[in-house]
Amino acid sequence: MDEEHAQKLAIMKQDMEIANAMSNIKHKIVVMSGKGGVGKTTVTIKLAEAFKQEDYKVCILDADLHGPNVPKMMNIKKADITLTENKINPVTKAGIGVVSIEFFLPSEDSPIIWRGPRKTGAIRQLLADVNWDNIDILLVDNPPGTGDEPLTVLQSIPNIDGVIIITTPHDVSLHDVKKCINMVKELKIPIIGIIENMSYIQCPKCGEKLFVFGKNGGRLLAEEFGLSLLGRIPLDTSMGKSKETPTIDSSRISENIIKNIGIGGFK
Numbered sequence: 001m002d003e004e005h006a007q008k009l010a011i012m013k014q015d016m017e018i019a020n021a022m023s024n025i026k027h028k029i030v031v032m033s034g035k036g037g038v039g040k041t042t043v044t045i046k047l048a049e050a051f052k053q054e055d056y057k058v059c060i061l062d063a064d065l066h067g068p069n070v071p072k073m074m075n076i077k078k079a080d081i082t083l084t085e086n087k088i089n090p091v092t093k094a095g096i097g098v099v100s101i102e103f104f105l106p107s108e109d110s111p112i113i114w115r116g117p118r119k120t121g122a123i124r125q126l127l128a129d130v131n132w133d134n135i136d137i138l139l140v141d142n143p144p145g146t147g148d149e150p151l152t153v154l155q156s157i158p159n160i161d162g163v164i165i166i167t168t169p170h171d172v173s174l175h176d177v178k179k180c181i182n183m184v185k186e187l188k189i190p191i192i193g194i195i196e197n198m199s200y201i202q203c204p205k206c207g208e209k210l211f212v213f214g215k216n217g218g219r220l221l222a223e224e225f226g227l228s229l230l231g232r233i234p235l236d237t238s239m240g241k242s243k244e245t246p247t248i249d250s251s252r253i254s255e256n257i258i259k260n261i262g263i264g265g266f267k
């Protein structure tokens with residue numbers, strides 16, 4: 001057998017291992033953005049909390065190898081990794097399961113200096129080697145953009161229910177997110193909808209909404225692609241050192257997602 005053939009066989013074998021490992025997850029949702037810093041991780045965590053509030057068993061996969069921020073934002077200081085039948089168990093925090101590459105780095109400041117194949121290999125190995133049992137909703141925090149790692153996530157996870165696209169009203173974010181939408185469309189994966197983060201600032205005194213980064217960008221984007229705008233999240237101006245994530249009410253958005261992908265009837 002030549003090397004190319006052997007490689008193809010190894011990929012097929014791993015595909016089967018991934019499909020098998022993930023077969024009991026009821027719903028798989030991937031959260032994506034065109035560029036970094038728009039609040040993808042924040043929204044992922046807030047959605048997980050909202051789903052948990054509704055008694056769904058939720059797990060987050062932090063697939064962002066270069067900036068695995070989920071543990072920090074969820075205040076997971078030291079993750080004690082346990083195994084069941086040689087599979088990694090998600091670390092549970094506040095009733096939410098978390099799997100992050102950061103758990104396997106020597107320290108939280110250790111960078112990943114790997115080239116493409118090693119990174120995609122690490123993502124696929126995590127998918128195959130985690131104990132994904134007993135999960136109603138898996139939320140995947142995908143790295144930003146349309147490169148190797150987000151593509152690996154989309155191509156390796158079988159039967160993704162859909163992708164949630166995060167943007168801010170800034171022109172650059174709206175511009176970059178279009179590429180992301182087109183990539184998901186090309187892969188024929190459903191898009192659940194768009195969430196516009198940092199949409200406006202609400203005056204604490206009079207309640208007036210100030211659209212400092214532009215108005216209606218998310219809505220126009222949704223219209224252009226025939227997608228639904230799942231919600232708009234204001235900028236929390238009280239973000240500071242005292243808290244890891246902004247105060248956001250994402251319950252309405254999670255309800256929209258549940259409606260859009262027909263989750264319900266199980267818990």
Ligand SMILES: Nc1ncnc2c1ncn2[C@@H]1O[C@H](COP(=O)(O)OP(=O)(O)OP(=O)(O)O)[C@@H](O)[C@H]1O
Nearest residue numbers: 036037038039040041042067144198234235236246
């Ligand atoms: N609605 C909001 N109000 C205030 N601050 C916010 C809001 N959303 C996100 N942030 C803050 O913006 C910063 C970037 O958010 P986050 O890390 O979630 O973005 P990201 O898209 O996941 O970034 P990356 O992909 O580059 O890791 C964080 O400090 C986060 O607390």
